[in-house]
Amino acid sequence: MKRYLLIAVTLLLLFVLNFLLPATLQAVAFRVIMLSGIAIIMAVSLNLINGFTGQFSIGHAGFQAVGAYSSAALTVYAHKMLFPYLPENGYLPIFREGPLKDAQTLEAFLLTAPAILVSMLVGGTLAALIGYVVGLPSLRLRGDYLAIVTLGFGEIIRVAVENTDALGGSRGFDRANGVTIPGIANFFWVYLMVVVVILVARNLRFSVQGLSYLSVREDEVAAQAMGVNTTKIKVNAFVVGSFFAGVAGALFAHFEQSVLSSSFNFVRSFDFVTMIVLGGLGSITGSVLAAVVLTALPEILRSSLGAEFNQYRLVSYALLLIVMMLVRPQGIFGRGELSLDFLRRGKPKVPVTLPPGT
Amino acid sequence: MSFELIIQQIIIGIQLGSIYALIALGYTMVYGVLRLINFAHGDVFMLGAYMGFYVALFQDQWAKQAGIPALAYTEKPDLFQSLLTLLPAIVIGMFICALIGWAIERIAYRPLRKAPRLTSLITAIGISLFLSNGAQLLFTSQVRFIPSVVPSGVEGTFQLSQNIVISKKLLILVVASALLMGLLWYIVQNTKLGKAMRAVSHDTDAAALMGINTDGIISFTFALGAALAGAGGVLFGALTSAKIFPLLGLQMGLKAFVAAVVGGIGSIPGAMLGGLLMGLSEAFVKGAAPIGSFEPSRWAEAVAFLLLIIVLLVRPAGLLGKFAPEKV
Numbered sequence: 001m002k003r004y005l006l007i008a009v010t011l012l013l014l015f016v017l018n019f020l021l022p023a024t025l026q027a028v029a030f031r032v033i034m035l036s037g038i039a040i041i042m043a044v045s046l047n048l049i050n051g052f053t054g055q056f057s058i059g060h061a062g063f064q065a066v067g068a069y070s071s072a073a074l075t076v077y078a079h080k081m082l083f084p085y086l087p088e089n090g091y092l093p094i095f096r097e098g099p100l101k102d103a104q105t106l107e108a109f110l111l112t113a114p115a116i117l118v119s120m121l122v123g124g125t126l127a128a129l130i131g132y133v134v135g136l137p138s139l140r141l142r143g144d145y146l147a148i149v150t151l152g153f154g155e156i157i158r159v160a161v162e163n164t165d166a167l168g169g170s171r172g173f174d175r176a177n178g179v180t181i182p183g184i185a186n187f188f189w190v191y192l193m194v195v196v197v198i199l200v201a202r203n204l205r206f207s208v209q210g211l212s213y214l215s216v217r218e219d220e221v222a223a224q225a226m227g228v229n230t231t232k233i234k235v236n237a238f239v240v241g242s243f244f245a246g247v248a249g250a251l252f253a254h255f256e257q258s259v260l261s262s263s264f265n266f267v268r269s270f271d272f273v274t275m276i277v278l279g280g281l282g283s284i285t286g287s288v289l290a291a292v293v294l295t296a297l298p299e300i301l302r303s304s305l306g307a308e309f310n311q312y313r314l315v316s317y318a319l320l321l322i323v324m325m326l327v328r329p330q331g332i333f334g335r336g337e338l339s340l341d342f343l344r345r346g347k348p349k350v351p352v353t354l355p356p357g358t
Numbered sequence: 359m360s361f362e363l364i365i366q367q368i369i370i371g372i373q374l375g376s377i378y379a380l381i382a383l384g385y386t387m388v389y390g391v392l393r394l395i396n397f398a399h400g401d402v403f404m405l406g407a408y409m410g411f412y413v414a415l416f417q418d419q420w421a422k423q424a425g426i427p428a429l430a431y432t433e434k435p436d437l438f439q440s441l442l443t444l445l446p447a448i449v450i451g452m453f454i455c456a457l458i459g460w461a462i463e464r465i466a467y468r469p470l471r472k473a474p475r476l477t478s479l480i481t482a483i484g485i486s487l488f489l490s491n492g493a494q495l496l497f498t499s500q501v502r503f504i505p506s507v508v509p510s511g512v513e514g515t516f517q518l519s520q521n522i523v524i525s526k527k528l529l530i531l532v533v534a535s536a537l538l539m540g541l542l543w544y545i546v547q548n549t550k551l552g553k554a555m556r557a558v559s560h561d562t563d564a565a566a567l568m569g570i571n572t573d574g575i576i577s578f579t580f581a582l583g584a585a586l587a588g589a590g591g592v593l594f595g596a597l598t599s600a601k602i603f604p605l606l607g608l609q610m611g612l613k614a615f616v617a618a619v620v621g622g623i624g625s626i627p628g629a630m631l632g633g634l635l636m637g638l639s640e641a642f643v644k645g646a647a648p649i650g651s652f653e654p655s656r657w658a659e660a661v662a663f664l665l666l667i668i669v670l671l672v673r674p675a676g677l678l679g680k681f682a683p684e685k686v
Contacts, residue, residue, distance in 0.1 A: 148619065148666070318487035
């Protein structure tokens with residue numbers, strides 16, 4: 001009973017915030033909140049692969065690209081057939097005045113819900129399928145092959161997209177190229193998926209399935225000896241992670257209303273790796289926090305320092321990563337979680353970290 | 359595709375392939391001794407190309423001031439003079455890159471020798487991005503070229519038949535890389551250092567017990583691999599009239615790594631074979647005629663990775679690699 005109440009309260013809260021935030025916040029702040037949400041989905045899902053299972057994917061943005069392009073193609077080319085009520089110009093009807101100025105109307109929220117749900121599902125499923133095809137050959141082998149295959153896969157996606165004129169080619173899939181992607185990803189859907197990905201990650205972690213994930217990370221040979229089908233577990237984690245990357249891609253495409261092949265390049269993948277390494281490989285709260293900080297901080301620094309800041313961003317990320325590995329390889333939170341347990345006095349603390357096995 | 363066109367593509371493929379092979383050797387040697395993908399290796403290649411550019415710039419200025427036209431970066435009538443002009447750039451490039459390779463190992467990888475594999479892999483990527491983005495700050499993203507020392511027109515080629523021409527540039531490139539690879543082969547197979555390298559690669563702990571200074575050998579391996587990449591960078595910049603830019607290392611390094619995996623990582627002849635295969639397949643895809651509206655040449659960048667996925671499916675240890683189950 002308590003569980004259903006919690007779900008209802010969460011949904012209600014997201015629903016209310018969906019109308020309140022755009023109306024009360026500045027456009028830039030709202031944008032940072034939305035992009036942070038998408039980054040959280042990416043970071044937590046990458047953490048499933050890299051943190052929980054101990055594999056090393058460095059092409060996560062490639063799967064986001066699959067989700068972004070496929071879902072955008074769906075809404076752009078099939079929306080007349082599937083979703084005839086989507087606005088032709090791509091903009092949702094919003095309140096023009098009153099206390100909810102700039103928020104979308106209730107009618108728009110309800111009408112676009114099926115469209116965004118279907119595009120998330122399509123983007124996620126396609127990314128998961130491709131994740132399966134890419135993951136199977138490389139995950140049979142030792143971990144470091146996955147790194148190179150995922151990196152190469154990102155390149156293949158880029159080349160494929162740039163050679164497909166129906167997806168905008170190298171010029172981009174957006175209004176500048178005569179294509180209108182409807183802006184149907186709102187706060188509600190982005191943060192609903194944030195909640196879902198965190199719940200999936202959390203439940204996996206404490207389930208039997210999740211324990212076999214961790215066992216693969218701790219010692220693959222020992223896990224195999226204990227009867228864990230390590231290849232299956234690794235592919236599982238990879239497919240689930242890719243699914244959420246695809247969902248994040250669909251949300252990104254329908255929030256930005258613009259998909260460029262350069263938004264999903266190697267550098268972008270590397271941003272997500274930095275997030276989970278900083279937050280702590282295997283720590284859900286750590287990657288959430290790092291995703292928010294590493295999304296918001298560049299936006300703030302850019303507005304205060306100007307464009308030349310971007311030049312130094314990647315150098316400092318790289319340095320941060322090297323120093324982190326040398327000084328505190330487990331990340332800021334390690335495998336632990338940030339929690340409010342310390343507020344509840346007297347209750348014995350449940351250990352959440354496994355003893356270091358290596 | 360006509361016979362002559364095929365020959366022409368093979369020639370281009372060998373040229374590309376010898377550069378890939380030079381880089382792939384560094385990946386394979388480091389993987390052999392440390393079981394680590396040294397992601398930063400491609401960026402050492404990029405730094406080598408930049409070294410070539412700057413040495414060429416200064417040498418040209420100096421030679422013109424001192425009145426030694428033989429050393430200026432202008433087109434030379436005969437091959438020997440061209441090679442002589444290039445020599446300082448190659449030697450300096452190799453030396454500085456060897457230093458960089460040594461320093462990377464000493465600063466970033468050695469403290470992590472006993473750390474989990476993921477930790478050193480993340481560090482390797484960190485170094486790679488640090489080098490490429492650092493180069494972007496230091497050298498700016500402006501595209502650079504090394505002036506050619508080999509005649510570019512008809513004098514720069516050997517005419518084999520009506521449609522088959524071999525440029526002298528290519529000849530120098532292939533001969534120089536073959537010499538470097540021969541030298542490496544000699545060092546690895548016939549010197550005491552090489553024997554120690556092979557021992558460390560076979561079993562680090564046992565090698566240490568036999569009195570081999572494993573840390574020293576690992577440093578030496580890094581320096582040797584980096585020197586080859588540096589030479590490759592200078593040759594690539596000076597003899598293929600290629601663009602030099604900070605992200606060059608990422609692009610070439612990735613393909614060279616794939617070449618090393620395809621040939622069998624850890625195997626030196628494998629890296630050479632893989633590099634050649636990679637160069638040939640890329641040249642053929644680039645030269646292929648369009649089939650309907652499908653233009654294979656636009657997909658050339660993706661070929662390397664398709665090849666990789668196929669090889670991993672069929673022969674996971676690579677063409678010349680030995681599959682070794684993990685021992686506990």
